[in-house]
Structures are given as C-alpha cells and as structure tokens.
Amino acid sequence: DTGVSQDPRHKITKRGQNVTFRCDPISEHNRLYWYRQTLGQGPEFLTYFQNEAQLEKSRLLSDRFSAERPKGSFSTLEIQRTEQGDSAMYLCASSLDGQLNSPLHFGNGTRLTVT
Amino acid sequence: GNSVTQMEGPVTLSEEAFLTINCTYTATGYPSLFWYVQYPGEGLQLLLKATKADDKGSNKGFEATYRKETTSFHLEKGSVQVSDSAVYFCALSAFGGGADGLTFGKGTHLIIQP
Numbered sequence: 001d002t003g004v005s006q007d008p009r010h011k012i013t014k015r016g017q018n019v020t021f022r023c024d025p026i027s028e029h030n031r032l033y034w035y036r037q038t039l040g041q042g043p044e045f046l047t048y049f050q051n052e053a054q055l056e057k058s059r060l061l062s063d064r065f066s067a068e069r070p071k072g073s074f075s076t077l078e079i080q081r082t083e084q085g086d087s088a089m090y091l092c093a094s095s096l097d098g099q100l101n102s103p104l105h106f107g108n109g110t111r112l113t114v115t
Numbered sequence: 116g117n118s119v120t121q122m123e124g125p126v127t128l129s130e131e132a133f134l135t136i137n138c139t140y141t142a143t144g145y146p147s148l149f150w151y152v153q154y155p156g157e158g159l160q161l162l163l164k165a166t167k168a169d170d171k172g173s174n175k176g177f178e179a180t181y182r183k184e185t186t187s188f189h190l191e192k193g194s195v196q197v198s199d200s201a202v203y204f205c206a207l208s209a210f211g212g213g214a215d216g217l218t219f220g221k222g223t224h225l226i227i228q229p
Contacts, residue, residue, distance in 0.1 A: 004158070033216065042119070042204050042219030043159070059216065091159070103161035104217070 002026070004107035006092050012113045013082055020078045021110045025094030032075050033104065034067055035091040043091055049075060082114045117142045121205045121220035128195055129228055136190040136223050138179075138205035146209040148172075148181050148188040149217065153202045162190075162203070200227045 005024040013019050025032050030051055035043035046065070047057045051072035060066070064082075069075040079086055089111050093104040122137045140146065150162040150172070163172030168183035177192045188205060205220040 035216075040221060042206070042221050043217070045216030045218070048216060056216065093159075103164070104159075106158040106160070108156075108158045 004092055004094055004105050006090075006107040006110050008110055009108065010111045010113075012115065015082060015084060015114055017082055018078065018080045019082055019112065020076050021090055021092075021112075023075045023077070023092030023094075023107060025074070025092070026096075026105055027073075029094035029096050029105070030072075031095045031097070032069055033093040033095075034075070034077050035093065036061070037089040037091055037109070038087075046077075079112075082112075084114045087112055087114045117146070117207060117209050117218045119205050119207055119218055119220035121203075121223050124202075124222070124224035125226050126223060127226045127228065130197055131194045132227075134190070134192040134195045134199075134225070136203055136205075136225070138188045138190065138220060140186050140188065140205075140207050142186075142207055142209040142218075144209055145183075146207040148179070149206040149208070150177070150179055150188070150190050151204040151206060151219075153204070153222075155201070159204065195225075195227050197227045197229050200225055 007022045033048040034046040037043045047067050049069040064080045067077045089109040091109045093106045095104050118141045120139050147166045149164045151159045152162045153159050163174045165172040165181035171180045179188050179190045202222045202224050204222045206217045208217050
C-alpha cells in the first residue's frame, strides 16, 4: 500500500504568484477529495471527484481555486494570484467508494506559505 | 449548517489514565460520525466510525457511541499509553447536502506523559 502521495511537501511563494499541488491517490480508489487545514482548525472540505468528474466544487474558497483530475487518477489543485490568507496545509484524500463504505485515506499534505 | 464541536486541548494525562474527549454535533438528517487521529508527522487516519444511532465504534481500545438524543459522539479509552499522544478529530458526514464531504471539529491535542 503506497498510500496517498502529495507533492510538494512544502511550498513558499510570493503573493500574487500561482501555485499548483499534485495528489496521487491510492491506485484503485475512485474518489479523491481536497481539504484545507489552517492552524488550530480541523480540515475544511473544498471539492471532490468521482473518477474524472468533479461532483462538488461550490466549497472552493474563491474563483482563484480550481482542481482537475483529467484521467481519473492523479489530481491537481491550483491557486491563482495567491494571497497571504491562502497560507495553510492542503490535504488530499482518496477512498474506494463513498465514505460510509470505505474510509478516507489522507496524504501528508502540502504546506503553503505565502509571503 | 453542519458543525462539530469538540473539547479544547491540549489534554494532558498520565499513562494508564482514563480518557474522554467530548464531541457534539449539529446536522440536518442522520449523519455518520467519525473519529480521525493524526500522529506526529503523519496524515490523518480513521480511528473509528458509527453510522446510526446507538452504534458503537471501536478500535485500538478506543470507543465512541453515537448518541442521537444528546447529539454526541464522545471518544473514550480505559487506559491510555504514551503512543496515544496525537491530535484527535471528530467529524461527521451528512448526505442530503450533496457535498459528500466530511465536516471536522477543530481537533484535540492529547499528550500522554509516562
């Protein structure tokens, strides 16, 4: 079990720059989720995919945030024109099926610092 | 909307002490309830879950019972170990909102001293 892999582990960027994070889920998992976690808070749901279809994106924090999963395998989360308030840990998770039937497996996250 | 409230940390206990971490929730419909744990330097892991009222989830000596009448899902362990030191998150999943995303509490940092 290789687990959920996220890259990079850390990203430092200047305000106004664009950043892209990658998530590789467990290979047979159909569902892929993105969460954001700020210091002292629990993870906050952003969006999720069933294979390549993005089934929920209304929770994305603004139109600067977008996510893709073009072939139903890995996913990318892009933040355009970053702001200091975007500094957080971005978590990816995958599951075989819906959450009642199979647990979410989380990656270790990408920590974003916007200066 | 859906929300989860759990006790503030850090919680510091001695080894072999009894643990309770309180969790209450607000949700529409009938949510499923979860406890996740995050050990230092690792990703979140599912600890236990319960999908309907009066269900008891259990794993690694931890237990939690889904109490619909008090909207609670308190985490308990009879005798904690140093290796239980971690951050614990209570979460719910409420279908009907359509998002299929978990709603998490803020987390409780547990420190077990030898």
